[in-house]
Amino acid sequence: MIDVAAANALLREALSVQGVTSDPRPLDPDRPPAQAQLFSDGRTLYKVYAPDALTRATAQAKAQANVAQSGLAPPILFQQNTILAMPHLGGPDLATLWQKADASVAVEAGTWLRAYHALTLRRFPFRPAGHVKWLARLLDQADSGERHIPDQAAFRQAANRTREYAEAARKQKATRAVTHRDMTLSNLVRDETRVLGIDFENMREDEPLRDLFTLALDIATIGNVSSLASLRAAYADRHTAPPVRLFLQRCFCHWVWANTPTAPSRRQTRRLDFARGLLDSDVLIL
Ligand SMILES: Nc1ncnc2c1ncn2[C@@H]1O[C@H](COP(=O)(O)OP(=O)(O)O)[C@@H](O)[C@H]1O
Ligand SMILES: [Mg+2]
Numbered sequence: 001m002i003d004v005a006a007a008n009a010l011l012r013e014a015l016s017v018q019g020v021t022s023d024p025r026p027l028d029p030d031r032p033p034a035q036a037q038l039f040s041d042g043r044t045l046y047k048v049y050a051p052d053a054l055t056r057a058t059a060q061a062k063a064q065a066n067v068a069q070s071g072l073a074p075p076i077l078f079q080q081n082t083i084l085a086m087p088h089l090g091g092p093d094l095a096t097l098w099q100k101a102d103a104s105v106a107v108e109a110g111t112w113l114r115a116y117h118a119l120t121l122r123r124f125p126f127r128p129a130g131h132v133k134w135l136a137r138l139l140d141q142a143d144s145g146e147r148h149i150p151d152q153a154a155f156r157q158a159a160n161r162t163r164e165y166a167e168a169a170r171k172q173k174a175t176r177a178v179t180h181r182d183m184t185l186s187n188l189v190r191d192e193t194r195v196l197g198i199d200f201e202n203m204r205e206d207e208p209l210r211d212l213f214t215l216a217l218d219i220a221t222i223g224n225v226s227s228l229a230s231l232r233a234a235y236a237d238r239h240t241a242p243p244v245r246l247f248l249q250r251c252f253c254h255w256v257w258a259n260t261p262t263a264p265s266r267r268q269t270r271r272l273d274f275a276r277g278l279l280d281s282d283v284l285i286l
Contacts, residue, residue, distance in 0.1 A: 002050035004029060007037035011048050014080040020044075040088045049082035056201065057082040063200035072116050073197050090192050095185035098222050106227035108195045109188055109215050110234025116197060117177040117208045126174035126244045128166035131251045135159050138258050149258050150272070158257075158279045162250040165243065172241035176205045183211035185218040209237070209245065209286050213252040216285050221270040228285045237286075245286045253279045 002010075004026050011024065022041035031037060035053065039046040049057040061084050067073040077085040098105045139159060141147035149155045180187070181202040188195050212235050220226050253275035260272045278285065 001033040001035065002037055002048065002053075003033040004031060004037050006050075007048035008039070010051070010081075011039055011046055011083060014083045018078065018080060018085075043088055044077060045086050045088040047084040047086070049084075051082055054082050057084060059201050059203075060084065060199070063203050064198070066203070067116065067119070067197060067200060070115075070119055072112065072119075073200065074191075086198075089189045089196060091189050093186045094188040094190065094195065095218065095222055097190065098185050098219065101223055101225055103227075105185065106219055106230040107234045108190070109185060109219070110212075110231045110236075112188055112195045112197060113180075113183065113211055113215065114235050114237075116180065117175075117211070120178040120205070121175050121208065122177070123239060124174050124176045125171045126169050126241070126247075127171075128169050128247060131247070132163055132166050135162060135251065135254060138254065142258075147258065148262055150260050150262070150264075154276075155254070155257055158250075158276075159254060162247065162254065162279075165247045165250060168243040169241070169247040172244045174240050174244045175208055175237070177208040178203055179206040179208055179211050181206065181211070183214045185215065185222065207248060209240065209248050210252060212237075212286055213249065217256065217271055217274060220274050221267065232285065240286075242284065245284055246282060249284065249286050250279060250282075 008026065015024075022044070024039035024041040024044070024046055027038040027040055035056070036047050036049045039048065047060075057079065061076045061079040064073050064084075064086070065076045068075040074086045074089060077087070079085070094105045094109055138147065138149070139156060142149045142152050142155070179202060180197065180200060182199055187199040188197055212231070216228050216231055219228060219231055256271050256275035257279075260268055264272065
């Protein structure tokens, strides 16, 4: 974790090494200590990680530079120790726009995610075993008291149903791709007419629909409108078989539920309500 003052000191040092003479200011001067702090001089945005987060900063720089080659992320201008420099996009991010009920957000998000997954997407017969094991582990942890899951009995009942869905999904049409893994509306930023992604770290293959699900969670729980059909239409996955979609959707809902803390924030309560609603109804949003 790093606070604004410590990040500012690190940044000044790095800028003098780089010979940069501008005077970047914190994007949010009151931001509490966080993984990283952000500064900008209006043209260049500096993301400053704590000195002990070099591996993380380097992973982010590498992943973002890689995606930037395809025009889907801003380039990394330079990395100096734990500081990343990139163009400051026109903005704002899609979470901010969605709070203002900007109608094109869902389509923009779905379109960007489709293009991003397309870089690495491959078809793959679905294997539910890993998910089934993960669910069993969650239930074990809840039993042993290692993990608190709200309304545990209802969670167990829903999880048992989910396990029954695994068989129908096995070997059905599915895809794999390098996923973002923190695919929120706040990690998509508008720049004039296009949208670019930021905050990459992951370079491994996973379930692409997990990224679509986390975007849907944001769309359903930030602001007061829902536009899940537009998100899904823009993402336009015509390959994955419905039983796979349904099984994965249920797993992602369990993930939200099992990670809801004992004293949830309003936002976490909305996310949990959304997940439980989907588990009850099985309405497919993916
Ligand atoms: N290059 C950029 N141009 C414009 N805004 C940005 C840029 N990078 C980050 N931001 C803004 O700062 C916010 C936080 O940046 P991010 O890199 O996602 O940090 P964190 O790891 O704290 O989520 C983003 O949601 C976005 O609003
Ligand atoms: Mg972010």
